[in-house]
Amino acid sequence: MNTDTLRSKFERYVMSTYSRFPVALVRGKGSWVWDVEGKKYLDFTSGIAVNSLGHSHPMIIKAVQEQSKKLIHSSNLFYNESQVELAEILVKNSFADKVFFCNTGTEANEGAIKLARRWGRANGGRYRIIAAHGSFHGRTMGSLSVTGQKVYHDGFKPLVPGMKFVGYGKVKSLRKALDDSRVCAVIVEPIQGENGVVIPPRDYLREVRELCTEKGVLLILDEVQVGLGRTGRLFAYEHTNVVPDVMTLAKSLGGGVPAGAVLATDEVAVHFTPGSHGSTMGGNPLAMHTASVFINTLIGDGLLDNAARMGDYFLDALSSIGAKYKGMVKDVRGMGLILGVELRSADMGPELFSSCLERGFLYIPTVEKVIRILPPLNVSTEEIDFALEALDCAFGELS
Numbered sequence: 001m002n003t004d005t006l007r008s009k010f011e012r013y014v015m016s017t018y019s020r021f022p023v024a025l026v027r028g029k030g031s032w033v034w035d036v037e038g039k040k041y042l043d044f045t046s047g048i049a050v051n052s053l054g055h056s057h058p059m060i061i062k063a064v065q066e067q068s069k070k071l072i073h074s075s076n077l078f079y080n081e082s083q084v085e086l087a088e089i090l091v092k093n094s095f096a097d098k099v100f101f102c103n104t105g106t107e108a109n110e111g112a113i114k115l116a117r118r119w120g121r122a123n124g125g126r127y128r129i130i131a132a133h134g135s136f137h138g139r140t141m142g143s144l145s146v147t148g149q150k151v152y153h154d155g156f157k158p159l160v161p162g163m164k165f166v167g168y169g170k171v172k173s174l175r176k177a178l179d180d181s182r183v184c185a186v187i188v189e190p191i192q193g194e195n196g197v198v199i200p201p202r203d204y205l206r207e208v209r210e211l212c213t214e215k216g217v218l219l220i221l222d223e224v225q226v227g228l229g230r231t232g233r234l235f236a237y238e239h240t241n242v243v244p245d246v247m248t249l250a251k252s253l254g255g256g257v258p259a260g261a262v263l264a265t266d267e268v269a270v271h272f273t274p275g276s277h278g279s280t281m282g283g284n285p286l287a288m289h290t291a292s293v294f295i296n297t298l299i300g301d302g303l304l305d306n307a308a309r310m311g312d313y314f315l316d317a318l319s320s321i322g323a324k325y326k327g328m329v330k331d332v333r334g335m336g337l338i339l340g341v342e343l344r345s346a347d348m349g350p351e352l353f354s355s356c357l358e359r360g361f362l363y364i365p366t367v368e369k370v371i372r373i374l375p376p377l378n379v380s381t382e383e384i385d386f387a388l389e390a391l392d393c394a395f396g397e398l399s
């Protein structure tokens with residue numbers, strides 16, 4: 001089936017919730033993917049921060065094959081080895097004492113919101129949650145209600161009550177919002193990926209932590225996009241020594257197989273009791289085993305260091321491109337392997353993307369004028385150079 005046939009079949013049979021690129025992918029290897037017509041692309045979308053080991057990584061293939069021969073799904077009515085193995089890895093490598101497993105980022109944030117409300121109910125009847133403008137936490141009703149971008153709310157109101165928004169990176173407005181004994185938690189992303197790779201001021205997370213501690217409310221960090229090595233550390237919070245009470249993970253966690261997690265300290269986790277929350281597919285042995293293999297490979301193969309080093313290399317080179325085309329580029333930013341190039345005008349976005357597509361380079365156009373780049377964490381300098389060349393030519397063509 002060629003791209004045009006696939007497109008028309010999608011139009012006929014699939015609900016139209018996505019504006020898709022005119023590319024139909026059939027296979028991938030490492031940082032590269034191939035479309036149905038056989039064209040090869042450098043995939044720096046990584047399935048939106050999912051394929052952190054690239055495509056068809058041998059360890060992921062082996063994990064899926066081995067586990068699928070043993071037990072794909074069993075349900076949480078029974079114990080299974082794969083789930084507790086992953087929980088132990090996550091606990092031993094983070095601030096957390098306990099883990100709840102689910103399947104996606106939005107589901108992880110739903111879990112975190114519910115856990116915070118259970119904790120709040122037991123701690124003075126608190127229920128309000130403070131989130132940041134510009135945030136993205138997911139599309140189910142709870143996560144959507146703490147997502148601070150109006151565009152995603154359109155047509156879905158009324159949202160879940162009891163949520164309040166403050167400016168991202170602004171401690172003053174948070175301090176004011178916390179002057180409310182009904183607040184149980186603050187939910188925040190260490191970097192706002194979906195909002196165009198927005199990196200807050202250096203001391204922001206530490207100050208948020210201090211305010212939460214002072215007011216006795218929970219700090220929930222949404223590391224769905226930036227956790228698990230993306231920033232060059234296993235968790236983004238490690239850059240600031242800020243320890244949350246709750247953290248959510250998903251995207252890359254399952255090595256491409258759907259998996260999400262809510263991590264919490266014992267003091268908070270104790271408020272999830274049998275029957276209070278659950279997920280039929282969450283903690284499924286196939287996803288859990290693949291996730292354990294993914295994290296062990298990430299740590300064992302030195303990929304955190306690679307992400308940090310390649311990130312520095314990429315950011316330096318992108319900054320040079322930004323300086324060369326400063327009439328078109330407003331800002332270049334990033335941490336590890338989440339990088340953003342902000343254009344001065346959204347108008348040039350589509351042309352720039354088409355030009356890169358033509359050259360076989362894929363990135364994620366974000367909030368209309370940010371080029372969001374999310375390479376796999378095992379990316380090489382040669383691959384980064386390919387992307388730089390494509391971008392340089394695309395900007396050159398437009399100038």
Ligand SMILES: Cc1ncc(COP(=O)(O)O)c(C=O)c1O
Nearest residue numbers: 104105106136137138222224225
């Ligand atoms: C920070 C953050 N949280 C939550 C989500 C939602 O994840 P999912 O699409 O897996 O529900 C995303 C997705 O982009 C995200 O970037």
